Amino acid sequence: MLKDYLAERKISMYSLAANSGVPYSTVNDLANGRIEIQNCRAGVLKKIADELSISMDALYDLCESNLSVYLEEEKIPVAIRVKNKTYYAEFYDNNIPVSLEICAVNRDTAYFIHSLAKWTVEDYFEQKEWEAANALLAHAKG
Numbered sequence: 257m258l259k260d261y262l263a264e265r266k267i268s269m270y271s272l273a274a275n276s277g278v279p280y281s282t283v284n285d286l287a288n289g290r291i292e293i294q295n296c297r298a299g300v301l302k303k304i305a306d307e308l309s310i311s312m313d314a315l316y317d318l319c320e321s322n323l324s325v326y327l328e329e330e331k332i333p334v335a336i337r338v339k340n341k342t343y344y345a346e347f348y349d350n351n352i353p354v355s356l357e358i359c360a361v362n363r364d365t366a367y368f369i370h371s372l373a374k375w376t377v378e379d380y381f382e383q384k385e386w387e388a389a390n391a392l393l394a395h396a397k398g
Contacts, residue, residue: 286319289361330381343357343360359372
């Protein structure tokens, strides 16, 4: 993540904002995953990349969320994405794409996002099992 990259190089978000001419709020939101890099103007990204002496592709890679979890029982990889300041779990269920809202992006949820994503998807599959069991019971009574 961009935030980790800055911390490793001892670059503050304030100095990056001041030196690049990009508003602090934009740098902060981008570094903390509150906005998607795809929603930033190319000129803004160029200023940040130039200040960091990296390519725009490298900046994109730093800002693109590569979070994921793997559910052993269902054997399903789950991507964790950020959209509109909200975490989503995205995966395929029988070749059908599923996107589940997890929670708002903030400092506290960032620490626990892997567990929260796993619980959200497990809940989805438990709900499907309950619905299938109820349908079977209704059919048996039918």
